[in-house]
Amino acid sequence: MRIAVTGSIATDHLMVFPGRFTDQLIEGQLDRVSLSFLADRLEVRRGGVGANIAFGLARLGLRPLLVGAAGADFAEYGSRLRAVGVDTSSVRISEGLHTARFVCTTDADQNQIATFYAGAMAEARHVSLVEVGRTAGGLDLVLVGADDPQAMLRHTAAAHDLDIDVAADPSQQLARLDAEQTERLVDGARWLFTNEYEAALLQERTGWREAAVLQRVGTWIVTRGGDGVSVLSSNAPRLDVPSVSSEAIADPTGVGDAFRAGFLAGMAWELPYQRAAQLGCALATVVLESVGTQEYKLLSADLVARLDSAYGRTAAQDLEPFLAGVS
Template sequence: MRIAVTGSIATDHLMVYPGRFTDQLLAEHLDRVSLSFLVDGLEIRRGGVAANIALGLGRLGLRPVLAGAVGTDFADYREWLHAGGVDTCLVHVSPAHHTARFMCTTDADQNQIATFYAGAMADARDITLAPATRRIGGLDLVVIAPNDPEAMRRHTEECRRLGLPFAADPSQQLARLDGRQTRQLVDGARFLFTNAYEAELLKRRTGWQEQDILDRVGSWITTHGADGVTLDRSGAPQIHVPATVTPHLVDPTGVGDAFRAGFLAGVAWQWPDERSAQFGCALAAVVLESVGTQEYKLSAADLLLRIEQAYGPAAAEAIAPQLTAIAP
């Protein structure tokens, strides 16, 4: 199964604040917030939602196609992705802008305050999927991850025009999308990804109730952090998949992207949604225990142990045959 992942490719600037953001917020003055947080460290890492998802898929032995726009500073990053099994034939290099920057501060409660500079990402609207479809003999699924809003719209419409199944993952860009744009991105998706907060925002943006959305998508996958994941399909009972337990919380950045990579790998391997979500939760826990979104190390034995402890021996036995591509 060939998967194309469209969306942001960025450099992450990750900082840690040892206190709690909420201790500095005064309820009576939230209309005039002016705060500065002295952080303890700075990590500069490779990131971007689409790149994170694609690299996760590549490390699992799938060869995803990454589609996004970057600056001329991308050469080293491209080599890193190639080494991780990612096809970058649809990455557009802008001569005028830097690669996007994600600047994020995490506090002691794992709350985050972030800003994002789009940079070259605006050029992603000029990327078309048809060339990759012809070159590799077809695409089976296209992920529409956070990106330049116009690029997200164009990619979605091209999927409809070419008859390509797509996964809608508006995530952080819901803050920039109006109701019409959001409805266009969601309607007809094979998969819809949100976290719990985004699920409520999505309903507000679209003006649709939960059943209205379920009538328009195949599966709606909602992440709930430490409370796991819920899977919803129209006419079927909701499935809850608990998160895998991790005693070593380090950095939540990129955890949602890792879950998506694991889930989509399960889709490629033709697993049922529940099994895919279990694997996604295990991969998310690995990323949660490392700094940065792409610096984690994968071990088949470690993943299987996490899955067995969380979901039982039968789940681990079912998943094990697909993990042979992971280097020991």
Template sequence: MRIAITGSIATDHLMAFPGRFAEQLMPDQLAAVSLSFLVDDLEVRRGGVAANIALGLARLGLAPVLVGAVGPDFGEYGSWLRGEGVDTASVRVSSTRQTARFMCTTDLDRNQIASFYAGAMAEAREIELSPTAARLGGLDLVLVSPNDPTAMVRHTEECRALGRPFAADPGQQIARIDGADLLRLVDGAWVLFTNEYEAALLCKHTDRTHDELLESVGTWITTLGAEGIRIERAGEEPVTVPAVPVTDPVEPTGLGDSFRAGFLAGTSWGLDMTRSSQLGCAMAALTLRHVGPQGDKLDTDALLDSIRETYGEQAADELAAHLGGAR
């Protein structure tokens, strides 16, 4: 299956605050917040939503195509991704701007405060999908994940023009995109991905109810943190897939990206959405056990053990049959 992953490619600066943000926020002073958090640790890691998802797919044995914009500092990162099995031939390299930066501080409750510098990502609006489709002999699916807002709308419209199915993952950019463009992003999506807060924000910005938005997409998948995920289709009862428990969580950056990689891999193998979501939850649990969204090589034994313990022997056996190419 030829899957193009469009979105951000970035370097992550991940910091740990040995306290709780909530204890530092004064409700009567929120209109004039001025805070500085002294952090204990700084980890600089490879990241970006699209790159994280593409890497996860590659480690599960697929050959994803990464589509985004980077700076001239991308050389080593790009070489590493290609070595991991990610196709980077459709990545645009800016001559003037550096690769995007994600700066995130996590507290003891795994709450996060983050900033994102777009840098070269702003040039993603110049990328066309048709050359990528021509190079590969077509695309079976395009994931439109957080990116330059103009690029996101353009990619979605191109998918419609090319007659290609797309998955909508507006994520952090919901707050930056007006309601009309948000509707252009999600209407007709094969799958819409959000977390609970993003779902509420999407309804607010589009001035549509949850049910109205659900009617406009094929499937809506909402991540629920430690409660797992919810799968919704118009006219059907929602299905909840529990999360894989993690007793020793380390750092939560990239959990949603890992879930998406597992889910997309499962559906590309022809598995139903419940089984694909179980794989996604297991991938997210592995990510939660280390710092940064990309981690080390995929530990398929640990992955299958967690699936077996949470979802049963049949789930593990069914997924194991597809993991022979995992790396």
């Protein structure tokens, strides 16, 4: 399966605040918040949802095509992505803007406060998915991840026009999309990815209840953090897959992107939803135990052991042949 992953390409500045954000919030004063948190750790890492998902797919042995926009400072980052198997030939390089920046602070309860600077991402709207597909010799699936909103709308429309399956993943951009834009991104998608909060926001933004969303998409995958994942569709029973537990949590940034990579790899291998979701959960936990979204080590034996422990030997045996080349 030839997968194009569209979405942000960014540098992550990840900080850790040893206290709790909620301890600093004063009831009755939330309409004029002015807070500063003294972080005791800073990590500068490569990220962006598009790049993170493409990286995860490549680490699992696929060769995804990354579609997005970056700055002239992308040269080293691009080389690293290509080294693991990501095709970066469709990344637009801006002549005047830096690669996007994601600045995030995580507290002791794993709550996060983040700011995202778009930078070169604003030029993603100038990338033609039609041309990308032509150059690539055809596409089987386009994941439309959080990106410049106009780029997201353009890629979605182009994929539908070309009769290419769409995985809609609006995530962080839901906060700035209006009802019409949200509907255009979701309607007709084969897969829709959200977390629990985004699921509620999507329904509030569109006015659609769960049943109405499921009338418009093939399958809706809702990630629920430590409670696992729910897979919903209008023509099949709800599927709930528990998370893979961890006692070495390091940083939640990029965990959702890792899940998507694992799940989409399962789709590329034509696995049932349960196995694809289990693989996604296992990969998500690997990332949860790492600082940075692309700094994790991935070993076949480790993934199989996690699957065995969380879901049983049958699940591990079903997935093991597809993970043989992971190293």
